Structures are given as C-alpha cells and as structure tokens.
Amino acid sequence: MEWRDGAALSEAEFLAAYRVEDYTRPSVACDMVVFTVGQTQADSYRQLPEQQLQVLLIQRGGHPFLGDWALPGGFVRPGETVGQTAARELREETGLESVYLEQLGVFSDPGRDPRAWVMSCAHMALVRRDRVAPRPGDDARQAAWFSLRCQPGEDGSFRLELEREGGEDRLWATVERPAGDTAGLEGYRLAGSGGLAFDHGRILAWALRRLRREVETSRLPFHLLPERFTLTQLQQVCETMLGRPLLKAAFRRKIAPLVEDTGEYAQRAGHRPARLYRRKEQEP
Secondary structure, eight states, rough: OOOOOTOOOHHHHHHHHHHGSOOOEEEEEEEEEEEEEEEEESTTTTSSOOOEEEEEEEOOSSSSOOOOOOOOOOOOOOOOOOHHHHHHHHHHHHHSSOEEEEEEEEEEEESSSSSEEEEEEEEEEEOOOOOOOOOOOTTTTEEEEEEEEEOHHHHHEEEEEETTTTTSSEEEEEOOOOSSSSSSSOOOOEEEEEBBBBTTHHHHHHHHHHHHHHTTHHHSGGGGEEEEESSSHHHHHHHHTSSSOOHHHHHHHHHGEEEEEEEEOOOOOTTEEEEEEEEEOOOO
16 A cells, blocks of 8 residues: 555655755754874973873864864765765875764754854864874865863863964863753853854864763773873873873773783883783674
8 A cells, every 4th residue: 555645645756746945954064173192292201201182273264264273174065974074074184094083963053153054063083193194175274283271160161272382373262061061062052262263162172071071981092092002101191181190000990901911011211111001802
C-alpha cells in the first residue's frame, strides 16, 4: 500500500513539488580551535622548559572584522559533511592530516555574524607544535600561535587573555557563565572582546572547558606528546592544559592505567636518565 498525505500526495509527488526556497536557511561554517603546547627556553639546562597552552589564530584579510584575529575556518561546501569541512580546513591551515579532531558544538546565535545568518559547527584539534608550520589561507593576512591564559572573575565570569609569540598582539575576551557551570553551551555568553572576531571568544571558552574536563581521565594529552615520553613530560602537558599544578603521586596513580613502560630511557644533560613510556593501546 502506498501512503498518501492530507493533500493526497505520495512521497515521490511531495518531493517533486517541494520548494526549499520557501524556507529561510542559515549558512553553515566550521570554525577550528587548534590547540598545542609550546615551550620557552629554560635559563639553565638543569631547569625544565616552561610550557604554554597555545591556540592557532589567523588575521582576517577582509571584511567583516578586517585586521582582527579569528579562529581558522570556512564554509561547508556542497556535498561535504561538517567533519569533512573541518578536516579540509585543518589541512589547509596547518598541512596536517590524521590528527585528533572532535566536534565541540553548534554556535547559532542569530547575530553572531554581521553578514548573514551563519551557524558555526565548531571543532577542536590537538596537534604537536613541532609538526605544524602555520600558513594563512587565501583570505587571511597571516597565521600565528597565541598563548592562552584564563583569569576567573568574582562574579562567575572569566577573562581569556591571548598573546602572540613575541608580544606583538594582545587579545582578550570576557565570557559569562552561570553559577556551577551546569547550563551547558547555551549558558556561556560573550560579554565583550578585544581583537577577536565574531563570537570566537565564546567558542574558545567552550573548547577550553572541554579540554580541562577531560585531561586527567582521557587520552587527550597524548596527542600533544611524541610517541615516547617521560612521566614528567606527561605531567607537564597535563598541568599546562589545566592551568594549575598537580600532585605528582596522585597524578601517577591516576594516569597509570593509560601508559606502559617501553624499557627505554631518556638521556638529557643535567638530569638522571628517565624511563620512557608510551600510550597503552585501548582494548577492543
């Protein structure tokens, strides 16, 4: 039996008569939060290098927000999924493929883009700094790494502070969130920003929340490390992602199920040889 609707149309007849232009539709973009961990040169070979959480930004080469900095991204092309768009944009901006990439959420405030109704399906990528040489796309003036710090406010809001390597550019964004942080993405509101385009301060704040919630219980930190690493290196990366120190003994107990000893040692000037570990493969 063929089903017909109230207008006595079959599905084939309904689809043939359907006018998609009768409905207002948003454009869909993918914005990319690309995190890495950079490090500064230590004053002494006996000291460990200081590490910084960094994010990749591009300087816009056209209106709107000409000259401001933004997350790399672009519009979804016909025939693409949002995941394919994210992977393509990441490849175009960094030259990388096969890196950690996950969807963060959909940012759909009607006024987020002054050009038109544009929804952003934001993604987060984690890359090793030594594998990336940022390169701007055709519509950008330049691409650069910015260190990222988060300063909490007394009213539940927090301020993101970004500084370009070399101190040439300093950006900021203030994001408000509900007490207890229980409202999810819709509870995060951009209260103001300086030098950051669109609502990218809000996207960045949500990505940082996601990153910090998963650091100690997931495999995210391993994407920022070489294949073999010391437990000190792993703890440094986790502390950089969290923005706070960790107790060594408690950290090693928590991370133990995720790593395995390689039987090899790292040799570094001024330090005793340290055991090298690798990420333990997940069981099927």
